[in-house]
Each structure stands twice: as structure tokens, then as C-alpha cells.
Amino acid sequence: MTVLRLPLILLLAGVFGLAGCSVHQPVSLYQLDSGSPAQPAQSAGMAVLLGPVSIADYLQRETLLQRQPDGSLQASTDGRWAGSLSSDINQLLLRQVAGHLDSQRVVLAPATLGFTPDVQVLLSITRLDSGESQPAILDAQWRLIDRRGQVRDNRIVHLQEPHASGTAAQVQAQGILLQRLAEQLSVALKPLANQPPVAEVPRKPAPKPAAPVEPEKPKIPMASPIRTDMEVFRF
Template sequence: MTALRLPLILMLAGVLGLAGCSVHQPVSLYQLDSGSPVQPAQSTGMAVLLGPVTVADYLQRETLLQRQPDGSLQASTDGRWAGSLSSDIDQLLLRQVAGHLDSQRVVLAPATLGFSPDVQVLLTITRLDSGEKQPAILDAQWRLIDRRGQVRDNRIVHLQEQHAGTTAAQVQAQGVLLQRLAEQLSVALKPLANQPPIAEAPRKPAAAKPAAPAAEQDKQPKIPMAAPIRTDMEVFRF
């Protein structure tokens, strides 16, 4: 009886060991490809406030989603984002836009006290995903607000990039889409670099006090002027 139980115990141990290995299988972590942005040299270049950058709710998670042929999304089993995807997007766009504009004065919202931007970029990303057999797709919209608070440009963008199908290739393709978005955004920003300064409103002169009407002037008591009388002493009579 003991001899029969021993092979059974060994078989169960092997099955449990294999199950444990499958559960603890390492998962790859991914970050967006930032490309090779040019390091900006101008410290007095165009001042741009980048953001707020709004990312679709379904992207605000560590799970790397896969687009299926029927349009549905499924969590990837072999990879996830290494941290916050929203932060990755912010940093990629910041470096790309700063490089294209050659300006060290590109900052993420909210701006620090005293920073006065030439343009503010309001950006919304509504889609950024891909699948093993689906291309990487980016849908976004931006609005450019000048220093007077006027909307100078409003654009809806749809970009698409093919890839080799692996998870790594998909992540790389999504990074390429964001690089292309930053390039198009920079082209739209450059014409707004030479805005005329905002003129200060002229000060209104102080209003002159209106003269009293003639009727009121007649009512006011008149003080007689002193007239000297020549005597031994000079006396003034009022």
C-alpha cells in the first residue's frame, strides 16, 4: 500500500511544482519609446505650457491592453506598463516638443509661479492601443490658447502605425505615434512664437471737478478784502 502511494505523491508534487512555475512566470515591463529627441539649447526660446494632458480612462492603468479583431480589449498576459502610462506620455511629449522648438521653456502643467507662457496646449488623448493583428492607433485633439486667452488652433488628429505583432513591437509603434503627434503639434506652435506683447491699458486722466453753477456761486458768502486807512497808525478795516 505504501509503495503505491509514493508514485502518486511524487506525481502530485510535480504537478503542483509546474503550476507554481506557471503562476510566477516573469512578466515583461514596457515603457513608451521616446525616440531620440534633440536637446534644446535656447534658454530664452518659446514659452509653452503643455497641458493639462487628458488621457482616456481605459488607459489609466498598469495593464497593457490588446485590441482584438472584434474591437474589444483584453489584458496582455505577457506584459504590462512599467509605471504610469500617463506620466510616460507627458514626459515623451515634453521632450519631443522642446526638441522641435529648441526651447528650454516648455513645461508641464501646472506651471510654476511667475511662468508666463506664450501658448498653452490643451491636449486630450482618447485612444492609444494596438493588438497582435491590429495596428497601433492614436486619436487625439489639441487646442492652442495664446497669451490673450484666445483659441488660435483646434485640431483633431488620427494616426496609425503598423508593427510586427509582438508586444514589444506594439509598444514601439505606440511611441512612434506619440512622436509624430509631438512633431505635428510643434509645427502648429511655431507661428505663435512671435506674438506682439500685450499693451497695458492706458490710464484714464483724473476727472476735473465740475465748476459750481452760477446760481450757487451767488449764494456763497463773499469775504470783503481788507482796505488800509491812513492815520497815525495803519489800521485795517473789514
């Protein structure tokens, strides 16, 4: 019995050892590279409301996805995002746009009370991914709304960035794509910095209430003396 039990014990120990190695396999955490944006110095620069920024549903997860040659997406086995990818994208764009415009008045939506932007940026990112043999690709669209509520620019953007193989190189390429997007967006924003102030429309005075109409009083005919040809004699 002892001879038969020993191989079984060794087999189980090997199985549990392999399971332990697979469970404790280290997974790398990644964040987007925001580059080296310039620190804005103007406290009274262009006022920009950045957002809402909508992100494709498949990007709203911690899993780092890999684009396959057939176009499908698979979860990475050796890495994931270190937090919210949506939040990383927002912060990267904020710092890059503020640096390009040299303005401290670039804020993320929703705006605080009392903040009146010169321009609002409505941005939609529909694709941001890469693969071992697939380049990093970014698809986005923006609309620029001026202080009068008019659409001043509408643009669809497709950007592509090659990279070396490896997850770290892919994440770096995706960060570069977002930096290029912020640069193009800033170029489109600059001409809208010197908008004329919105003229206030003068308010028309409120109409006065009509005076009540008094009913007309009946006219009484005036008595007039009646003259006759008769003479009155006094004695």
C-alpha cells in the same frame, strides 16, 4: 497503504510544480520609446505650457491592453507598463516638443509661479492601443490658447502605425505615434512664437468723491432808504 499513497504524492507534487511555474512566469516591463529628440539650446526660446494632458480612462493602468479583431480589449499575459503610462506620455511629448522648437521654456502643467507662456496646449488623448493583428492607433485633439486667452488652433488628429507581431513591436509603434503627434503639434506652435506683447490697458483715474452740498442760506433782503417828499427844517 504505501503503494496507494505513492501515486497520490506524485500527483500532488506535479500539481504544485505546475502552479509554481505559472506563478513565477516572467512578465516583461515596457516603456514608450521617446526616440532621439534634439537637445534644445535656446534658454529664451518660445514659452509653451504643455497641458493639462488628459488621458483616456482605460489607459490609466499598469496593464498593457491588446486590441482584438472584434474591437474588444484584453489584458496582455506577457507584459505590462513599467510605471505610469500617463507620466511616460507627458515626458515623451515634453522632450519632443522642446526639441522641435529648440526651446528650454517648454514646461508641463501646472506652471510654476511667474511663468508666463506664449501658448498653452490643451491636449486630450482618447485612444492609444494596438493588437497582435491590429495596427497601433492614436486619436487625440489639441487646442492652442495664446497669451490673450484666445483659441488660435483646434485640431483632431488620427494616426496609425503598422508593426510586426509581438508586444515589443507594438509598444515601439505606439511610441512612434506619439513622436508624430509631437511633430505635428510643434508645426502648429511655431507661427505663434512672435506674438505682439499684450498692451496694458491704461487705468482710468478713480472718480473724485463729490463735494458735500451745503444747504443754501436764507437770503436777507437789503434795507433800502425810503424817500418821501417831506422836508425837515432845523432851527
